[in-house]
Amino acid sequence: MRSLRDRLKSYKKDMALGDAEIRLEEMVSEAESVTGELPDTALERALPGVEQDTPFGPCYYRDVRFDVLSAHGHYPLARTRHLPLSVLYGVCKIQDGPLDWGKVCFFDTETTGLGSGAGNFIFLFGVGFYEDDEFVVRQYFLRNYAEERAVLYALSELLGRFEVMVSFNGKGFDWKLLETRFTLARMELQPVLHLDLLPPARRLWKKVLKNCKLITLEQEVLGFARQDDTPGKMAPELYFAYQTDGDARPLVGIFTHHVHDILTLATLAAHIGLLVEQPLHVATHPEELFGLSRWYDEWEKSDSSEACLVKVSEMEELDYACEALWKLSLFYKRRGQFEKAVLLWHDLLSSGGMWKTAPRIELAKYYEHKARDYSRALSLTVETIEIVQTRSTVLRSHRLEHELHELSYRRERLLRKCRGKLEG
Structure with missing residues (x-):
């Protein structure tokens, strides 16, 4: 007994x-x-995997393996591994890190909700990594809540093989929630170097695409169309249903969706890397070239930054061409190349919209402070005031009022300088 x-x-x-x-x-x-x-409803039949023993009991995972020459959209999976990791460190604003792709994994989760609080569980953990001539996606599945410590233990052992983690919005969500789950389980999560591809994606495509969701990027940028895939928003409902009836078959689409997310992470890294390495050949949209130009500027690669802007200025789209000329003029101004900047500001005067005022203001500053041609600076300032006043009759705004105040102050200062020059 x-x-x-x-x-x-x-x-x-x-x-x-x-x-x-x-x-x-x-x-x-x-x-x-x-x-x-x-x-047929059993997990082991619907999603064959392996039961792993841990000090906290068993947990369940499955491996999905792809030959590195397999294509995901426009790119074979091997293309990412040819990318210098230093490129990803640059776009993710990381100073330094290992250069071996064997130390890198791609990470994504499926959760029971969108918050990072204690009531939100991660029920599917995915880690993608290169292993010889294969790309492996390992998926740890939380069969029931009691297995969480076992899953977390197994996951931490796997993550211990890597020094760098690549995610998409992982810093804002996945990693925070993972930290919460480890804390609640009274377990320690080792820190890793984290490369989040969402910020660089926003820099390149925020103004190009309807949104910067991963599925949008893979369709519009990477050329991948999903099949046999269940949308991630349905994942919590299907997982809760599985907890009730034990039928794992509806989960197959969620597992497939999860694998696609990780493959897209890998090929998105490859595409961003190619854009940085070959901007004039790979970039197809002016906004991509603007984003790349800002990166090169931050990295003090002025020749590459200038080349991106010059390419946009030569495009047929007039609005983008004018914006590129404006950015180029400010680029030259920052470097003290005022002769080039002045030529571009004069070219922009014949354009419409904001180019009627912004170049005139810059030219007025140049003629006042650099060329000491006060009368020319005054003439440009008066022209700008008239343009802004005309706009203010149609559209009233605090910005226009502030602009008029500043222009009026400059006009009075230039009038005093002109009188002083005449009297002198």
Whole structure:
């Protein structure tokens, strides 16, 4: 006969597992006793994997393997591994890190909700990595809430093989939630160098695409169309249903969706890397070239920054060409190349919109402070005031009022300088 202590332990375990899991075990046991096989609804049949033993009990994972020459959209998976990691460090504003792709993994999760609080669980952990001539996606699945510590332990062991993690919005969501789950489990999560591709994606495509969601990028930029994929927004509902009825078949599309996310992460890294390495050949949209130019400027690669802007200025789209000329003029101004800047400001005067005022203001500053041609600076300032006043009759705004105040102040100062020059 079992002791009271043993019976209490058993009771606590049953409470932790929950009625749904106990019922599932009964269903599986009944099916096996009749047929000797697992039912089609079982996880092991729908999503064959491996049960791993840990100090906290068993957990379940499956590996999906791809030859590195397999294409995901426009790119073979091997293309990412040819990219110098220093390029990704640059776009993600990381100073330094290992240069071996064997130390890098791609990370993504599926969760029961969108928050990072204690009530939100991660039920599917995905880690993608290169292994010889294959790209492996390992998916740890939380079969029931009682297995969380086992899953976290196995995941931490796997992550311990890597020094760099690549994610998409991982810093803002996935990693924070993972930290929460480790803290609640009273376990330690080792820090890693984190490369989040969402900020660089926004720099390149925020003004180009309707949004910067991963699925939008893979369709519009990477040329990949998903098949047999269940949208991520349905994942919580399907997972909760699985906890109730034990039918794993509806989860297949979620697992597929999750694999696609990780493959897209890898090829997105490759595409961003190619844009940085070959901007004039790979970039197809002016906004991409603007974003690349800003990066090169930050990295003090002025020749590359200038080349991107020059390419846009030569495009047929007039609005983008004017914006490129304006950015080029400010580029030259920052470097003290005022002769080039002045030529561009004069070229922009014949354009419409903001180019009627912004170049005139810059020219007025140049003629006042550099050329000391006060009368010319005054003439440009008066022209600008007239343009702004005309706009203010149509559109009233605090910005226009502030601009008029500043222009009026400059006009008065220039009038004094002109009088002083005449009197002198």
